[in-house]
Amino acid sequence: MLDLINVDYSTQIPNNVDLASDRQLLRALEKWHPGYIDWWKSMGPEGFQEKLVYLRTAVSVDPKGWAKFDYVRMPEYRWGILLAPQEEGRKVSFGEHIGEPAWQEVPGEHRAMLRRLIVIQGDTEPASVEQQRHLGKTAPSLYDLRNLFQVNVEEGRHLWAMVYLLHKYFGRDGREEADELLVRRSGDADKPRMLGAFNEETPDWLSFFMFTFFTDRDGKMQLESLAQSGFDPLSRTARFMLTEEAHHMFVGETGIGRIIQRTCEAMKQAGIHDACEVAKVRALGVIDLPTMQKKLNLHYSLTLDLFGSEISTNAANFYNAGLKGRFRENTINDDHRLTSSTYPVLKFIDGRIQNVDEPALTALNMRLRDDYSEDCAKGVERWNKIIEKEGFTFRLALPHVAFNRKIGEFRNMEATPSGIVIPASDWLGTKDEYLPSASDGEFVASLMKPVTEAGKYAPWIAPPRLGIDNKPGEFEYVKFAA
Amino acid sequence: MSVATSEMLKQHLIDPEVCIRCNTCEETCPVGAITHDSNNYVVDASKCNFCMDCISPCPTGSIDNWRVVKSAWGVDEQFGWSELPAQQDITPSATGGQAEAIDYEVQALIAEAHSGVGGKTIAPLSAAKPSVNLFNRDKPAVAIVTGNFRLTDEGVDNDVRHIILDFGDTRFPVLEGQSVGVVPPGLDDHGAPHRIRLYSIASPRHGERPNTNNIALTVKRDGAGLCSNYLCDLQKGDKVSVTGPFGATFLMPNDSSANIIMICTGTGSAPFRGFTEWRRRMMPDAPGRMLLFFGARRPEELPYFGPLQRVPETLLSKYFAYSRISGERKVYVQDRMREQSALLAGLLRKGATHIYVCGLKGMEQGVDVALDDICRGDGMTWRELREVMRTEGRYHVETY
Numbered sequence: 001m002l003d004l005i006n007v008d009y010s011t012q013i014p015n016n017v018d019l020a021s022d023r024q025l026l027r028a029l030e031k032w033h034p035g036y037i038d039w040w041k042s043m044g045p046e047g048f049q050e051k052l053v054y055l056r057t058a059v060s061v062d063p064k065g066w067a068k069f070d071y072v073r074m075p076e077y078r079w080g081i082l083l084a085p086q087e088e089g090r091k092v093s094f095g096e097h098i099g100e101p102a103w104q105e106v107p108g109e110h111r112a113m114l115r116r117l118i119v120i121q122g123d124t125e126p127a128s129v130e131q132q133r134h135l136g137k138t139a140p141s142l143y144d145l146r147n148l149f150q151v152n153v154e155e156g157r158h159l160w161a162m163v164y165l166l167h168k169y170f171g172r173d174g175r176e177e178a179d180e181l182l183v184r185r186s187g188d189a190d191k192p193r194m195l196g197a198f199n200e201e202t203p204d205w206l207s208f209f210m211f212t213f214f215t216d217r218d219g220k221m222q223l224e225s226l227a228q229s230g231f232d233p234l235s236r237t238a239r240f241m242l243t244e245e246a247h248h249m250f251v252g253e254t255g256i257g258r259i260i261q262r263t264c265e266a267m268k269q270a271g272i273h274d275a276c277e278v279a280k281v282r283a284l285g286v287i288d289l290p291t292m293q294k295k296l297n298l299h300y301s302l303t304l305d306l307f308g309s310e311i312s313t314n315a316a317n318f319y320n321a322g323l324k325g326r327f328r329e330n331t332i333n334d335d336h337r338l339t340s341s342t343y344p345v346l347k348f349i350d351g352r353i354q355n356v357d358e359p360a361l362t363a364l365n366m367r368l369r370d371d372y373s374e375d376c377a378k379g380v381e382r383w384n385k386i387i388e389k390e391g392f393t394f395r396l397a398l399p400h401v402a403f404n405r406k407i408g409e410f411r412n413m414e415a416t417p418s419g420i421v422i423p424a425s426d427w428l429g430t431k432d433e434y435l436p437s438a439s440d441g442e443f444v445a446s447l448m449k450p451v452t453e454a455g456k457y458a459p460w461i462a463p464p465r466l467g468i469d470n471k472p473g474e475f476e477y478v479k480f481a482a
Numbered sequence: 483m484s485v486a487t488s489e490m491l492k493q494h495l496i497d498p499e500v501c502i503r504c505n506t507c508e509e510t511c512p513v514g515a516i517t518h519d520s521n522n523y524v525v526d527a528s529k530c531n532f533c534m535d536c537i538s539p540c541p542t543g544s545i546d547n548w549r550v551v552k553s554a555w556g557v558d559e560q561f562g563w564s565e566l567p568a569q570q571d572i573t574p575s576a577t578g579g580q581a582e583a584i585d586y587e588v589q590a591l592i593a594e595a596h597s598g599v600g601g602k603t604i605a606p607l608s609a610a611k612p613s614v615n616l617f618n619r620d621k622p623a624v625a626i627v628t629g630n631f632r633l634t635d636e637g638v639d640n641d642v643r644h645i646i647l648d649f650g651d652t653r654f655p656v657l658e659g660q661s662v663g664v665v666p667p668g669l670d671d672h673g674a675p676h677r678i679r680l681y682s683i684a685s686p687r688h689g690e691r692p693n694t695n696n697i698a699l700t701v702k703r704d705g706a707g708l709c710s711n712y713l714c715d716l717q718k719g720d721k722v723s724v725t726g727p728f729g730a731t732f733l734m735p736n737d738s739s740a741n742i743i744m745i746c747t748g749t750g751s752a753p754f755r756g757f758t759e760w761r762r763r764m765m766p767d768a769p770g771r772m773l774l775f776f777g778a779r780r781p782e783e784l785p786y787f788g789p790l791q792r793v794p795e796t797l798l799s800k801y802f803a804y805s806r807i808s809g810e811r812k813v814y815v816q817d818r819m820r821e822q823s824a825l826l827a828g829l830l831r832k833g834a835t836h837i838y839v840c841g842l843k844g845m846e847q848g849v850d851v852a853l854d855d856i857c858r859g860d861g862m863t864w865r866e867l868r869e870v871m872r873t874e875g876r877y878h879v880e881t882y
Contacts, residue, residue, distance in 0.1 A: 059847055063510050063535035063536065063537075063538060063539055064535070064538070064597070064598070064600055065847070066538070066539065067538040067539060068843075068844075068847070070844065220504075242506075242509075243506055243509075243510075243539050246502070246504035246505075246506045246539075246541045247541040249502050249504050249541070250502050250504070250541035250542050253502045254500075254502070254542070378503060378520070379502070379503075382502075385564065455671075465499070465500055466500065466542070466543040466544075467543075468543075470543065470546070470594065472677065473671075474671075
């Protein structure tokens with residue numbers, strides 16, 4: 001009997017999709033594999049390819065087997081193709097095909113649309129690995145270094161997941177698209193990655209944690225929507241990716257939380273009561289909270305752009321076609337067709353930011369972005385709890401959605417983080433109050449000194465409350481001698 | 483201070499200060515025991531069946547929290563928490579019970595060691611009733627070292643030792659398969675006492691020789707490992723603080739017709755030495771079979787290699803697997819199991835057969851796949867059989 005839960009390691013590519021019985025597909029993927037490894041070696045984590053890293057690898061997709069921890073050299077990591085188990089009798093749960101059996105093959109009329117969705121998702125995965133490739137040199141601890149690499153190898157696996165769908169279901173164009181995913185480069189002038197935020201630099205660990213909190217959370221929202229897809233292989237792929245994506249959220253949220261913790265402890269120790277005394281706080285060798293707020297403003301606003309235009313016929317088409325649902329569509333109680341309902345959309349009209357009711361179907365990007373903002377706000381609140389517990393009144397907050405936008409309704413105007421519209425001429429003079437300035441960047445960069453002794457942490461970040469895989473504090477997550 | 487009673491229960495909780503509300507646990511839970519509001523994710527104690535499915539997918543470790551309570555906290559109460567309540571000070575009763583331990587530090591260790599079983603762990607029906615947690619950190623039992631012997635060849639790096647601890651006049655009742663806790667003396671870098679380490683007891687319940695009040699441990703010296711070095715360096719006459727006994731499910735059936743399949747590597751052999759010795763002494767003509775699949779790098783590194791040669795095949799069928807004999811193909815326990823497919827499949831069909839797996843976590847997968855293959859080859863489905871065996875207390879995993 002075919003075993004669809006345990007991972008098959010008999011082919012070069014671990015999988016639970018019975019690759020061994022589809023020789024043509026297997027050959028196509030094995031042909032793509034060396035190019036991937038070349039890409040990983042040239043664009044993956046710089047300087048650590050030969051080190052032994054304590055990573056988790058999925059050996060099956062059931063809860064018992066999907067997180068096996070061991071030391072591995074990253075190029076030897078078993079990237080594989082893992083789909084959540086197929087649900088018997090699953091149906092399309094939204095759009096005009098609602099109630100029909102979920103598709104096991106690509107529906108012909110939606111082929112191009114589906115391919116585009118998969119290519120866009122696929123392009124973000126290697127992009128973030130490229131963005132983060134220099135961070136290993138300045139890791140604040142072996143624990144953090146290991147977490148970075150775990151994020152990186154899993155982004156690599158997510159690329160595999162998308163490439164599998166392209167190869168398996170889209171024939172020659174799929175294979176060409178899969179090749180292109182290894183050709184584009186984050187930040188490259190000639191062949192950049194497809195989405196803006198994935199061409200920005202990740203210059204330091206504060207940026208990395210912000211990126212994993214904010215930008216990877218966009219990935220989570222997109223995957224949650226794709227997990228609803230009527231195209232069953234995409235849904236199953238996305239569902240398994242979500243279990244891994246949760247680790248990336250964890251790295252971001254606890255990374256920032258630990259920086260806040262350390263800053264508050266240092267301020268308390270030095271008798272500083274006002275968290276806004278930037279120079280005094282910086283003199284302690286920790287990152288001041290106002291700078292954290294600026295970084296937050298930057299990463300949140302850049303990520304909002306990833307949701308695209310508030311009003312989008314593409315999004316409506318994806319939904320109608322049953323390809324991409326809403327965030328946790330299965331938990332929403334309505335007709336799941338959205339033919340007559342409306343949704344409030346924030347727009348910039350007559351020089352004012354105001355709510356306008358729009359057809360819900362074309363406002364799906366807006367809705368997903370709102371769900372995203374709500375998710376972010378809860379995380380920010382948990383950071384505030386740390387600050388509060390340490391006895392400070394400072395609070396972090398998400399900036400207004402109109403702040404610092406390049407895409408959508410607010411792309412041609414300027415607003416402050418509290419949502420006050422300001423003339424474009426004022427923006428240049430004030431933007432350093434809201435976004436990290438060059439000197440802020442230099443200060444943060446000055447703290448980025450690697451700590452490679454097991455159990456030790458850079459002075460600007462608190463140790464984690466728990467080790468990975470329940471390991472004790474002094475555990476050697478990355479073996480430097482190896 | 484309150485006294486533990488049979489109504490005490492172990493409650494599964496999520497630490498709201500560590501949880502990132504990613505929904506993975508709620509998505510994973512097969513019985514719908516995990517739920518959330520806008521503030522917290524919580525476990526409903528009336529639904530949680532301790533299957534442990536949620537533990538490894540949790541990215542934060544926040545899910546791995548346990549408290550021994552007299553009455554469970556409700557879901558609504560937990561929604562309001564911003565931090566976990568501390569463990570209440572509860573003194574264990576001396577009567578034992580189904581809990582593996584009452585000490586929650588130890589509970590967590592045992593829960594992790596047993597996670598490979600794939601659900602709630604259940605003791606064999608015929609197993610004797612264990613005592614647990616008679617001694618804890620604050621009130622340990624003091625044992626005297628009466629022996630410390632090297633089990634592996636002097637010529638190999640791998641230093642595994644057989645250490646005998648005598649309890650003198652202190653009553654320390656144990657069963658084969660139980661563990662004891664050792665806290666190395668001294669404090670860690672942060673000035674806190676060291677964590678407890680658990681070691682399986684390698685001797686039968688009435689001692690190394692019948693009616694002695696001692697236990698044996700099988701300890702591998704682990705590089706810089708604090709506790710293993712402490713134990714391996716002990717001299718005759720030294721005093722050691724011991725907690726426990728712990729464990730209420732990884733126990734042997736007290737039934738002479740029970741077949742016992744034991745699969746281990748390295749020091750995972752400890753409980754099986756106890757099992758074998760108890761059956762040899764008490765039921766030498768038992769109709770039930772005992773099989774031992776034992777893996778090591780080479781014979782010189784296999785603990786108890788010599789003594790095992792003297793155990794007759796009629797009592798114990800032995801299958802050794804060596805993975806590092808130069809010039810020879812690497813053989814693992816699962817390979818030896820596959821060679822005995824027909825025998826194992828026949829035994830697996832019997833309701834009197836029990837399986838025990840003990841050793842490093844890494845062995846679980848290979849053994850599981852081998853059993854899957856053996857079952858498939860004989861028209862059975864291992865996943866289903868494993869579930870039946872687990873619920874009947876016939877399938878046990880203790881890995882670390």
